[in-house]
Amino acid sequence: MTTAKRDTYTPETLLSVAVQVFIERGYDGTSMEHLSKAAGISKSSIYHHVTGKEELLRRAVSRALDELFGILDEEHARVGTAAERLEYVVRRMVEVLMAELPYVTLLLRVRGNTGTERWALERRREFDHRVAALLKDAAAEGDVRADVEVRLATRLVFGMINSIVEWYRPEGPDGRSDASGASGVSGAGEREVVDAVARLVFGGLRKAS
């Protein structure tokens, strides 16, 4: 973390710092002391903005959840065949994941020890069910294979999409991805990732013959 002291602190910047600390130390392992140090402001200044770390967690995961649920209200998620809507939702999920990377990462790591965590898990489950319902409709309309059970397919597709948080890093100003180590999908741009996911989720690896 390279967070310098700042003169003015907004709830927004505090949230962004808190999310980084939660991701690095885990929510359970984060104290107000850690947050205060990382933000470079006193604990009492933090309490001026929020009631405590659980409120920060709630705001952070709400941001991710609002973006995800927002997808379902978009026109292309409501109009068209179920398969078309599903493909639109899958693409947009990947976009939201990349645009809101730390917030979605935190959401995916929530495990359910506090009220806020249980609430976040419940909302995630609700979102999963909405997407599973689309998949079910697409299968009923004959556009999606029926030989993989809907919930199992939903889990596997979400698994592929969510795994992106493990390696995707936004491109830096030099145009290269700063993805830390691993096999380094260097320079994989947002568009490339969205297209790759859509192609693999719907068409698979096999070459269309």
Next chain:
Amino acid sequence: MTTAKRDTYTPETLLSVAVQVFIERGYDGTSMEHLSKAAGISKSSIYHHVTGKEELLRRAVSRALDELFGILDEEHARVGTAAERLEYVVRRMVEVLMAELPYVTLLLRVRGNTGTERWALERRREFDHRVAALLKDAAAEGDVRADVEVRLATRLVFGMINSIVEWYRPEGPDGRSDASGASGVSGAGEREVVDAVARLVFGGLRKAS
């Protein structure tokens, strides 16, 4: 954890307990005290078996890595077209993941703070590269689509497979999966999961027309 005291402790049972504790508390968050409590034996008894927690971690991730690399030596991973070998490897990866669930789960959570963790990450990377090479060969042979960059495709496919550790739980004696909560793919048997992954990875969701 419901680990009762035992009269005799073997390195194998100690390893199995340690893996559970590492997964629950994180490797960094686990002390010899935690291991001693969970195993129901004294710290000095543990030191009779191993030099410390890092050795337990190394043994645990080695078990997962040995099983994974073992796949690549199996006949069907060496004979046939690259696409056939790739499909075989993907299926076997899912099987190994389910058969060695806690060991693979731990391997996937390793983050790289100690020498053993860095070594495990390096070995994982090597395995990824071996599979990516198969994918590349399959594309060169014309059996796999060429419009998704090989490393990106490898990451996404591994993402789907590895996500199984988040929800898969072996079937209990009552024939039902004891998958904890979530949307509950209850009763998804090993064979069903292996087939689902193979179908989605190679054919995607879209119905073959």
